[in-house]
Amino acid sequence: MLLLLIEFEQFLLVQIIYVTVPIDPPFFLDLADEMGVCVIAESAVYGSGGNLALKDPGFWERARRHVKGMTLRDRNHPSVCLWSACNEVVWKGGTACFAPLLSLEEAILSADRTRPVSFDENESDLGGAAKILAGHYGTAGDWARCWKRDKPLMGNEFCSLYFSGPE
Numbered sequence: 578m579l580l581l582l583i584e585f586e587q588f589l590l591v592q593i594i595y596v597t598v599p600i601d602p603p604f605f606l607d608l609a610d611e612m613g614v615c616v617i618a619e620s621a622v623y624g625s626g627g628n629l630a631l632k633d634p635g636f637w638e639r640a641r642r643h644v645k646g647m648t649l650r651d652r653n654h655p656s657v658c659l660w661s662a663c664n665e666v667v668w669k670g671g672t673a674c675f676a677p678l679l680s681l682e683e684a685i686l687s688a689d690r691t692r693p694v695s696f697d698e699n700e701s702d703l704g705g706a707a708k709i710l711a712g713h714y715g716t717a718g719d720w721a722r723c724w725k726r727d728k729p730l731m732g733n734e735f736c737s738l739y740f741s742g743p744e
Contacts, residue, residue: 584612592615593615593616593617593658593659594609594614594615594616594617595616595617595619595661595733595734596616596617596619597619597664597697597733597734598619598623599619599620599621599647600616600618600619600651603650603651603654606618606651606654606656606657607654609654609656610654610655610656613656614656615656615657615658616654616656616657616658617657617658617659617660617661617695617733618647618648618651618657618659618660618661619661619664619697620640620643620644620647620660620661620662620663620664620681621643621647622640622643622644622662622663622664622666622681623663623664623665623666624663624664624665624666624667624668624669624670625664625665625668625669627669629666629669629670631666631669631670631673631674631677632673637677637680640677640681641680641681641683641684642684644660644662644681644684644685645684645685645687645688647660648660648684648685648688648689649688652688652689652691652692657692658692659692659693659694659695660685660689660692660693660694660695661694661695661696661697661711662678662681662682662685662694662695662696663678663681663696663697663698664697665697665698665699665713666678666696666698667696667698667699667701667703668698668699672704675703675704675706678696678703679703679706681694682694682696693708693709694708694709695707695709695711695731696709696711697711697712697713697733697734698711698712699712699713699714699715700712700715700719700723702728707728708728708729709728709729709730709731710723710724710728710729710730710731711730711731711732711733712731712732712733713732713733713734714734715732720732
């Protein structure tokens with residue numbers, strides 16, 4: 578099934594696969610390596626459910642260990658083109674999460690300095706500190722408003738259904 582999915586994405590001329598979940602089991606990357614597909618490797622620091630202990634320093638220590646472990650495990654896969662440190666944490670935690678999230682980037686880069694790190698947040702580049710503005714959904718107007726053209730823009734998790742209407 579996974580092979581069919583990757584073949585279908587290649588047929589559609591997809592350039593990069595963003596699986597929006599942690600890559601586990603890692604054989605997905607073996608297959609991506611073999612097929613010449615680029616993959617964004619995302620951590621399990623996933624804030625969408627709003628149930629992370631964002632105010633607990635122990636949470637952030639475990640998160641740093643997790644992202645570093647993921648990076649050490651997967652850094653030898655040529656298919657990995659970018660590390661995603663988190664997904665929608667600022668959405669639930671606000672600006673108080675900026676510094677702890679940046680510490681995740683430090684943990685990733687301590688294991689692999691050859692690939693960039695993104696923070697997959699909605700319209701947030703962590704107060705300007707993120708090197709990539711990576712986000713989800715929105716309209717062209719939303720992106721024009723928040724992107725200052727001072728860093729790469731990466732749109733993922735997009736779908737017009739979230740913002741469509743009768744107008």
